[in-house]
Amino acid sequence: MLDRETAWRIFACEFNRADLMHTTGEEQAPHYLITPTGARCNRIFAVGVITESENIGRENDLWRARVSDPTGAFTIYAGQYQPEAGIFLSKAEIPSFIAVIGKARTYDRGDGQIQTSIRPEDLNLVDEYTRDLWILDTAKKTLERIDAMRIGINHSKDPEKLAEYFQSQKITRELSEGISLAVAHYSKPEEYLNKFEEEVYRAVKTIITEDTSSLGEESKEEAIEPKEYVANVMEMLDVGNGVQYSDLIEAVRQAKITPEKLESTIKELMSEGRCYEPTIGVLRIV
Amino acid sequence: MGDRYAPHVAEIRMALGDRVGVDVILEDLEKLVKYRVPLDEAKRSIIKKHGGTDSVRKTLSELSAADRMVEITVKILNVSKRDVDVRGVRRTILSGILGDGTGQVPFTAWNEFDLEKDDVVRIRGAYVRLWQKQLQVNLGERCEITKKDIGAGLGEVESEVMPTRLADVRSYMSNLCVVGIVLEARQEVVKTRDGERTIIDGVLVDDSGKLQFTSWVLDDKIKTGSSLRIENAYARPFRGIPTINISEQAAVILSEKEITPIEDAVHCSICELLGRDGALDVAVWGNVLSVRPGSGLVMRCPDCNRVIQNNICRAHGDVVPVTDMRVKSVIDDGTGPITLVLGAELTEKLWGHTLKEAEEMASKATPDSVEKDIRDRLTGRMIAVRGNMSNGEYGASLVAESVWFVERDVGGEAIRLLEERGVHR
Numbered sequence: 001m002l003d004r005e006t007a008w009r010i011f012a013c014e015f016n017r018a019d020l021m022h023t024t025g026e027e028q029a030p031h032y033l034i035t036p037t038g039a040r041c042n043r044i045f046a047v048g049v050i051t052e053s054e055n056i057g058r059e060n061d062l063w064r065a066r067v068s069d070p071t072g073a074f075t076i077y078a079g080q081y082q083p084e085a086g087i088f089l090s091k092a093e094i095p096s097f098i099a100v101i102g103k104a105r106t107y108d109r110g111d112g113q114i115q116t117s118i119r120p121e122d123l124n125l126v127d128e129y130t131r132d133l134w135i136l137d138t139a140k141k142t143l144e145r146i147d148a149m150r151i152g153i154n155h156s157k158d159p160e161k162l163a164e165y166f167q168s169q170k171i172t173r174e175l176s177e178g179i180s181l182a183v184a185h186y187s188k189p190e191e192y193l194n195k196f197e198e199e200v201y202r203a204v205k206t207i208i209t210e211d212t213s214s215l216g217e218e219s220k221e222e223a224i225e226p227k228e229y230v231a232n233v234m235e236m237l238d239v240g241n242g243v244q245y246s247d248l249i250e251a252v253r254q255a256k257i258t259p260e261k262l263e264s265t266i267k268e269l270m271s272e273g274r275c276y277e278p279t280i281g282v283l284r285i286v
Numbered sequence: 287m288g289d290r291y292a293p294h295v296a297e298i299r300m301a302l303g304d305r306v307g308v309d310v311i312l313e314d315l316e317k318l319v320k321y322r323v324p325l326d327e328a329k330r331s332i333i334k335k336h337g338g339t340d341s342v343r344k345t346l347s348e349l350s351a352a353d354r355m356v357e358i359t360v361k362i363l364n365v366s367k368r369d370v371d372v373r374g375v376r377r378t379i380l381s382g383i384l385g386d387g388t389g390q391v392p393f394t395a396w397n398e399f400d401l402e403k404d405d406v407v408r409i410r411g412a413y414v415r416l417w418q419k420q421l422q423v424n425l426g427e428r429c430e431i432t433k434k435d436i437g438a439g440l441g442e443v444e445s446e447v448m449p450t451r452l453a454d455v456r457s458y459m460s461n462l463c464v465v466g467i468v469l470e471a472r473q474e475v476v477k478t479r480d481g482e483r484t485i486i487d488g489v490l491v492d493d494s495g496k497l498q499f500t501s502w503v504l505d506d507k508i509k510t511g512s513s514l515r516i517e518n519a520y521a522r523p524f525r526g527i528p529t530i531n532i533s534e535q536a537a538v539i540l541s542e543k544e545i546t547p548i549e550d551a552v553h554c555s556i557c558e559l560l561g562r563d564g565a566l567d568v569a570v571w572g573n574v575l576s577v578r579p580g581s582g583l584v585m586r587c588p589d590c591n592r593v594i595q596n597n598i599c600r601a602h603g604d605v606v607p608v609t610d611m612r613v614k615s616v617i618d619d620g621t622g623p624i625t626l627v628l629g630a631e632l633t634e635k636l637w638g639h640t641l642k643e644a645e646e647m648a649s650k651a652t653p654d655s656v657e658k659d660i661r662d663r664l665t666g667r668m669i670a671v672r673g674n675m676s677n678g679e680y681g682a683s684l685v686a687e688s689v690w691f692v693e694r695d696v697g698g699e700a701i702r703l704l705e706e707r708g709v710h711r
Contacts, residue, residue, distance in 0.1 A: 003681075004616065004623040004681075005623075006557075006618065006620070006621065006622050006623060007573075007575055007618045007620065007623070008620065009620045045573060045575060045618065045620070045666075047666060098666075099573075099665060099666025099667075101575045101576065101665070101666070121576070122575070122576060122661075122665055122666075124661070124662060124665035124666045125662070126666045126667065129696070130666060130667055130668065132696040133668050133692070133694060133696060134573075136694075136696055136699055136700055136703070137620060139700075139703065140703065141620050143703075143707065172557060172621070201704060201707070201709045204700045204703055204704060205700070205704070207696050207697060207700050208697050208700045208701060209697050253708075254706075254707045254708045255708045256708045
């Protein structure tokens with residue numbers, strides 16, 4: 001059977017920041033774009049608003065279009081070998097919601113700057129709801145990758161343990177390969193991961209309309225009890241050898257627990273005999 | 287000096303039994319260590335010298351696919367005899383399940399060893415193979431089996447075989463144990479080589495999914511609503527989906543275990559499905575990423591249902607074709623792609639036009655216009671599919687029972703996502 005490549009969901013800001021192409025070197029092996037969150041993608045699926053479309057070809061048609069999501073814009077090139085996509089772009093009304101299925105491409109501008117683009121396989125007009133669903137699902141998938149990538153950074157010196165951990169977390173082989181390539185290639189990963197995370201939240205906020213935003217108020221009353229939360233997280237992260245203190249800091253940050261607060265919570269748990277420190281920097285629940 | 291080697295000496299004695307004294311072992315070991323022989327090599331050579339097999343001691347959880355000559359101490363949780371043809375020779379083999387408190391692994395004994403259920407045995411010289419993607423312990427001619435007292439050298443061992451979740455059942459598993467509730471059961475008469483037989487066909491459900499079963503024995507316990515523990519069954523693919531077979535060899539017991547059966551279809555990621563051989567009644571959400579050529583209006587041979595062109599069937603020659611419509615597509619949820627083919631009824635439901643309207647559309651414009659219209663309607667949209675999955679020669683595909691456009695509360699989900707991550711709006 002022929003294996004078809006998965007279509008990755010990636011926001012434009014991340015796609016445009018990617019500048020690493022990877023291939024196994026075998027003949028006809030697919031080329032993959034490795035994004036800063038470790039997505040190892042050959043095909044991508046994006047839904048956004050078409051904001052520009054022009055024929056920049058001389059002898060042959062070469063259509064260039066921009067499709068924007070809340071974080072930035074994808075560049076799309078449809079040349080003579082994508083005639084249907086070319087026809088679509090020549091007729092597309094601006095602005096309108098469109099779905100893009102295509103291959104991730106990179107182009108070296110010669111000054112060391114790598115530019116990414118999509119070579120479309122299929123383009124179609126869609127509705128706003130389909131676009132909103134895409135933002136939501138892309139946000140969820142990007143956050144999953146950011147979380148996995150942070151763990152990957154903290155354990156980059158112990159690839160064996162990391163592979164074991166990813167397997168236990170049901171992280172696919174594709175993503176764990178992408179993560180190890182991304183960790184080795186991209187510099188200052190913590191910084192840009194934080195930036196991407198903010199972008200993701202900003203994008204999610206754009207799909208909350210006024211009347212739905214009141215819905216969330218009620219569930220806010222369920223305040224998290226930090227001690228129980230930390231104990232739970234500790235147990236969850238433990239794959240047999242305890243939890244690295246640094247992982248714990250990362251993990252509880254999403255619940256707005258600061259490192260200081262975490263420190264005092266752990267002291268409390270220790271004095272109650274509920275957790276201990278088998279070696280320095282490692283914690284285990286009893 | 288002696289203390290330092292005590293655990294190693296103990297290990298060597300375990301391997302050799304009581305035939306060699308501690309002093310002799312210690313002397314040998316110290317000598318080898320003095321010569322800077324690594325400890326592992328030293329242990330191996332001493333065991334060999336005193337006539338032990340150089341099996342490596344392992345627990346069942348430590349076994350890996352390429353292991354040769356291992357020593358395990360296990361309890362026989364289940365064993366049955368089978369006659370098989372091994373290169374044309376009729377032979378009786380044993381198969382069953384071993385347990386040692388760290389795990390459970392199926393085994394095959396190629397000789398008719400004296401093994402009974404609940405025996406505790408030490409096995410030396412066993413080897414491990416992957417069979418149908420599953421680890422299996424093999425006991426061949428060179429293997430040495432010693433019966434032990436119950437509990438000898440073993441910690442707490444479960445005496446029951448751990449059931450396999452229905453979602454984890456693969457097409458060619460044997461010595462299979464499952465626990466589930468009978469969702470449907472009906473008697474049927476089938477023709478076999480040995481004449482007609484009455485069998486029970488039905489569906490079993492647990493908290494992970496559903497699977498069809500066929501019972502070759504008429505057991506009163508197999509009826510709708512009963513909770514069953516089925517031991518020593520085997521799985522075979524039926525229409526690409528693993529099906530549980532209950533033969534005379536199997537044991538069917540009413541189960542007292544609390545089972546929470548799944549309701550409706552289990553929602554699966556495509557990636558999860560791609561790892562399975564097949565699945566019964568699952569639900570998948572994904573975006574339509576490609577409407578393949580061959581969708582839309584098709585002509586079929588009235589005799590064999592093949593899709594034909596120019597009114598000529600490959601098998602039946604000139605025929606008067608029957609018009610049909612379908613969608614051949616690829617859907618993808620970001621975890622993987624899967625093929626989805628829809629017949630006329632489900633095509634109408636998603637596309638919004640009947641077969642008659644499709645024919646009118648084709649007669650007014652080109653025949654391809656139906657395919658194009660379906661492509662424009664579906665590409666990029668998110669749909670939900672409920673049905674069966676089979677993963678065969680041509681890749682994984684869904685056979686849909688029903689299909690619809692997904693309706694989700696986007697705003698509500700967005701708010702929940704931000705809350706889960708502790709982000710203020």
